[in-house]
Amino acid sequence: MAKLTGVDIANHNTKESCWVIVHGKAYDVTEFLPEHPGGSKIILKYAGKDATEEFEPIHPPDTLDKYLDKKFHLGKVDMSTVNIEEKQVDPDEAARQERIKHMPALEQCYNLSDFEYVAKQVMKRTAWGYYSSGADDEITMRENRTAFHKIWFRPKILIDVQHVDMSTTMLGSKCDIPFYITATALGKLGHPDGETVLTKAAAKHGIIQMIPTLASCSFDEIVDAADGKQTQWFQLYVNKDRDITARIVKHAEQRGCKGLFITVDAPQLGRREKDMRSKFSDDGSDVQKAGEGDSIDRSQGAARAISSFIDPSLSWKDIPFFQKITKMPVVLKGVQRVDDVMKAVEHGMHAVVLSNHGGRQLDTAPTGIELLAEVMAELRSRNWQDKIEIYVDGGVRRASDVVKAVCLGAKGVGIGRPFLYAMSSYGEPGVCRAIQLLKDEFEMNMRLIGARTVAELTPDLVDTRGLQVHTVTTGSDVLNQTVYSPLTNPVFKARANL
Template identity: 60%
Template structure:
């Protein structure tokens, strides 16, 4: 029988050598775990003796404590009747977000992916927006991911019967209504209380493939259970330094019906995502943990807090081991050169995802669309292109972007941030609406280009002569803009 503990009793355990937290109505003693928490001690101490559910929920799947900590850490259940009497005052940011949601445009007024991003910017809390929207360093690669599509021009054909257009295709043996998939993105609950399950439901209704992230806010089983009986899902894997953990996860995923294993290879460490880091740090006041530390490590944002386990020793030799533990097709996600795409094929992978992690890792890494043509050429030159599927992600915002990728050889494209923004603003209906907009835009471009099915889309339909031209805008010089320029006189000089 569970022990019932009052909030007053929990509140007594609020010191470094005696730390209790309330999470989802359960009381946990995290004293011994405190030094090992991947997100640092500071965030746990902030909620010591209090209900931490609100902070815990967007970052962690609900079963993470049961999976990784001893049952002994659970001290009992909190007295919910007394806990409900604790009044949490609305902060200024809470009020701002609430008013923004109350005044959102109608869903029918969303005409493209950028509309959803604009609304999300106003309705997301600052930490959620910082995490979702941040790129590495000066965010040049993040911007270039979309800008590169602007350097590809069409060669439309006319006088073709395009009355009936079929946008469906096959990806890794599964039929889908559109050559796109919802790519893996972490921390869905930062944007919506149901998290990644929202994306699952929308994928089910629109017949779109979903890639399930390792770092989801929902548990893996929650996401899979929400799917339909014939719905196709793939697994994105961050390889754990403890390979037994990865093996257990992969085998379980296969038993639950995953149709593809996408191993992320571009994150041997986390990129320098300053927007996320700065937002996380300014939320917290320095405490005795950081003040008294001789080696101060600032809290570096949601991304770093959840990714300490990723194995930086992952290498090509590990592919053989993964092939020994699963029959799922294995693809490498995060390929950024033609040479590595060729290596993936030679190591027996079924495909690759050309990706720079949404511009969140190495700034000045090339955009996926920029290297797609040379990757396809290299694979053909080595006779490795047959049965080897190439996907890209990063920067896809229009149906025309999808067409350009398919024309240059991609089997399909992954889309991440736009669906997060649609989910955060309008939930399942928002994601469905955006998927419908992509469908309509892609179908329209196919008609204008004179094709009626995916197989008819060819490289000679696009002009990529300028694809390697980089016109990169310089980062804003804030020292000049915010200091020097403000000091200049605003009146007209009469010389």
């Protein structure tokens, strides 16, 4: 069969007939336009053109094979006949490349905030906007970090801590230390190999990786990158089509995932202004603009562009459905109330994750660590502490944060953004160093607090009275303040000389 030409594709550049090129193949996406999670405008911008560069970092490579009917797969394209459009020049790109050339040596990163600082300098503006953004005024995102500073240690002395064992189990799987790489979307925004970088680093260090629904790599790519022995969990955004959901869950179980984490705090994605602002160009020629007669659409950012399939009608009545379709432990991720944890116990959940989605959903929602103290008190009062495992995430930047959470009763702690920053800056070696730094800190903290095993990390080793007050400090955390990007106002266009 003869290859299609650039002219063949260019003739189909309207909403009535929309063809695009992805990875050298043509697709008729006309009927898919109304269903695209990011809206039709972003596709129409590439109607009759090569959309690979826009497609690559946001979609897993098997997306079109999975979700676009084969009758709309038009065949290979002779790419020598396709016009290469002049790309809009990012005014910061040359300077960014210079910063990359002069990056600090990996060995100069001594803590997780160092990776965040480097990533801020070397990542593309849009990628940094997506990874670093929080909801609204970002109060919860900052409080996630600050809350850990309100917990103080009460160390024991004269304990023989020559031998320290940091290993534990989470959902029945052994791991070297009680933290895991939690699910984060769009790994290829930070590194061309995406989430597989995290997979390989997790394998080398004996920690668990949670695979995200909205990964840039396909699910199978991530599982195939595993070493065959490591534990992987699967994070699920529930599709409105339950048949699709069931198929995804069963496939994850067949591929060996050991836990199903259902995200329950995102019936609608939060409003993340850094991400949104990075999508709006100063000259008004927004990437979402789509032809004659269309008004400018101020993009909702990368998050909204991939998430409209999520079912806002998900409720407690759906829990039996998940328990029926899988034998994996079922976990609710994003619980933010004590009474909802008690409901989870009553519904037979294996675990919950106390989480506010990294401060990216409802601003001024409670932090996971403050909620943990309340939850464990209630569980113990009912003698239910052994009926469910409690996990927590959000704001972790030091192993001491993990130690505090485990002391309060967490079975494990999820860490997300820091590993993305390490990956974006230094690839797999960066993630490995970040994990090792945390391991070294954890061992040191256990010795200094007087604990020889994870089981000896108990509530009497921490003082939580400071958690009663909500504050968003501006200067007490120097490391965090050097990498936090304040929200900004709209930028005025340059005025012509009068």
